[in-house]
Amino acid sequence: MALIVQKYGGTSVGTIERIRNVAKRVERFRDEGHDVVVVVSAMSGETNRLLALANDMTPQPSARELDVLVTTGEQVTIALLSMALQSDGYDARSYTGAQVRILTDDAHGKARIQEIDAKRIRDDLAKGRIVVVAGFQGVDGEGNITTLGRGGSDTTGVALAAALKADECQIYTDVDGVYTTDPRVVSSARRLSQITFEEMLEMASQGSKVLQIRSVEFAGKYNVPLRVLSSFEDGPGTLITVDQEDPMEQPVISGIAFNRDEAKIIVRGVPDIPGAAYRILGPVGEANIEVDMIVQNVGADKTTDFTFTVHKNEMEKATNVLKNIASEIGAKEVQSDASIAKVSMVGVGMRSHAGVASNMFKVLAQESINIQMISTSEIKISVIIEEKYLELAVRALHSGFELDKEPFEAK
Amino acid sequence: MALIVQKYGGTSVGTIERIRNVAKRVERFRDEGHDVVVVVSAMSGETNRLLALANDMTPQPSARELDVLVTTGEQVTIALLSMALQSDGYDARSYTGAQVRILTDDAHGKARIQEIDAKRIRDDLAKGRIVVVAGFQGVDGEGNITTLGRGGSDTTGVALAAALKADECQIYTDVDGVYTTDPRVVSSARRLSQITFEEMLEMASQGSKVLQIRSVEFAGKYNVPLRVLSSFEDGPGTLITVDQEDPMEQPVISGIAFNRDEAKIIVRGVPDIPGAAYRILGPVGEANIEVDMIVQNVGADKTTDFTFTVHKNEMEKATNVLKNIASEIGAKEVQSDASIAKVSMVGVGMRSHAGVASNMFKVLAQESINIQMISTSEIKISVIIEEKYLELAVRALHSGFELDKEPFEAK
Missing domain, CATH: 3.40.1160.10 (Acetylglutamate kinase-like)
Structure with missing residues (x-):
């Protein structure tokens, strides 16, 4: 009842x-x-x-x-x-x-x-x-x-x-649940019996478009158990729940999300002085361009390559905004690259398990896939790779992390 | 304003x-x-x-x-x-x-x-x-x-x-106003510049279906000046107003309505005893058949012919209801006739002008049209005639009462 x-x-x-x-x-x-x-x-x-x-x-x-x-x-x-x-x-x-x-x-x-x-x-x-x-x-x-x-x-x-x-x-x-990754890319992708709100948010924003992000946020905020099911066939679907307290019940990785919509912008040879990052990203934000990943590494010569990603549709606009800025701050050049893809491993189990990142890099290295950028959060690791390797990377990670197998305590 | x-x-x-x-x-x-x-x-x-x-x-x-x-x-x-x-x-x-x-x-x-x-x-x-x-x-x-x-x-x-x-x-x-009669029958039918609510109700219930009767009743009750106009061409339309107090401004007859939807039922040789009308119409009402005109005339032999009209669709039903009743009350027979039509002259001016009825009968007599039933109200006279004379009757009355001419003080 x-x-x-x-x-x-x-x-x-x-x-x-x-x-x-x-x-x-x-x-x-x-x-x-x-x-x-x-x-x-x-x-x-x-x-x-x-x-x-x-x-x-x-x-x-x-x-x-x-x-x-x-x-x-x-x-x-x-x-x-x-x-x-x-x-x-x-x-x-x-x-x-x-x-x-x-x-x-x-x-x-x-x-x-x-x-x-x-x-x-x-x-x-x-x-x-x-x-x-x-x-x-x-x-x-x-x-x-x-x-x-x-x-x-x-x-x-x-x-x-x-x-x-x-x-x-x-x-x-019209889908029967949330999958470990897109079944069109990995045929052994498996329907998850449950996933946490946090993971779902990361999966959705990374391109697994099953539910509106807003409704997931709302459900998480008000602690409403949410279930995604198919209206055309019977089945238990995927239950979206709050983060469970016993980490033993959490699989380390729940799913792999990916995204081909981003492009990379690199400002090369930026002098390593305070405020450089702001002078680059300030004008980009003012132009209403959304920035996703940002990476900066200082080299030995006291200059740095400043790299970030934007939506492919805004790559040209962002590049133009930065051309003047680059010379003003004494950077060498502005480059852009649209042939990239982002792959993200998502899982609340990451919090309590070290080594997910290194495992991920090992799997990609075994396939000779070069990692261009890395970004991590508490429950997600994202890498930027060359776009042509996307399917290969997703398949290798899916099998490398044994996502095609039910976790130890499947429901 | x-x-x-x-x-x-x-x-x-x-x-x-x-x-x-x-x-x-x-x-x-x-x-x-x-x-x-x-x-x-x-x-x-x-x-x-x-x-x-x-x-x-x-x-x-x-x-x-x-x-x-x-x-x-x-x-x-x-x-x-x-x-x-x-x-x-x-x-x-x-x-x-x-x-x-x-x-x-x-x-x-x-x-x-x-x-x-x-x-x-x-x-x-x-x-x-x-x-x-x-x-x-x-x-x-x-x-x-x-x-x-x-x-x-x-x-x-x-x-x-x-x-x-x-x-x-x-x-x-989609019409530009209320006409003296249906222009498809009388080509010289004239748009009325105004008409009273009472006349409009009689015209509408008699078959001039320009406005919903209920809205006209409502407008009359709350004294809302109502105007019927065409949405496809410009023009003043017809103003529907409360009964004006000065009878000089009222034409005697505003329009002629007609209706081919009725049929006549005659119960012949009804003994002229109290309650006969009720014994005939009671069962008709109980069968949910609506009755319009009712006429009864007592003859010299102390029996009467009882005549009334119903919608054509209900003629057979009404006849069947009455077959048993007729023998019970000692009436001779029940006849029905679907080839009739009703013609009504409508006008608030009738109240103050005698002679409208006799004029109407004279016009019809000149065309050798026999009148089968007559019914009068304060602002309306209706007659039942043989259906084939309908157009002839309407045209003759329209020109006989000079409805094609503007009344003395047209607006």
């Missing part, structure tokens, strides 16, 4: 038939005696259809009216899903974000949830009803309709689970 | 281009210094598309969820119209029925408006904004979304005009 919040994305509710399947899945949980709150997105394609209407009307629609327009998408889904549940003989009720009510700030198109009044939902659950809530949308203090931004339905699910103190928030997607 | 409520139906907002045209028309009124509140329906075809989705899901969707579904139709239109106004540089704001808020009872699908909180709209108008409101929808005391039933956008317009004490409620349709 648990309280479960289930979230289904646009693909899962893309047709009448698929909405019926979602209803069947919800009913199975209800039949087992659970209380179920369902959060749904707009039917796939619907949001784009509505955006196209707006775009036909005006190239720059106001954010307020765009929210009024696109929120009709989820409103259609909640009505249809409720009808499906009712026609199967279940008591169900739909609610828009405004009806719940999901109070947000007034930042139309990217609003943040401030408060959820869960009373109506609790009353309905107490009456044995299945509650169906429109994802992605809310209402500001003035009663204006707001949206949480694209993909915000995950956040709605997690926020509702937190407000209702749900036992679990289940996110149904 | 007036406050005007304008209502545009589904055809008027059926495409992006037409919504743009509606925006231009609204802007013209705003440019003249008027405050404008616009009520819109769903884009034509949209409500049917949504109903089809519901029907694909289940043959009997719940009324509550159907309202959640179909109200997205107007929500799309208010957003798009507001965008159109904004992109032309006008300040505009959209509101759903729940946002206004238009409080209704909880009769989903046919809710009645109980109260309108016009404060938000007044505040917006005071700031120079154009206010765009979703027609057809409201919210009950519990926050559930309701609809006023098909065509209810007219009612929304009138109710808002009443709540705001607007100077005029303009209903834009």
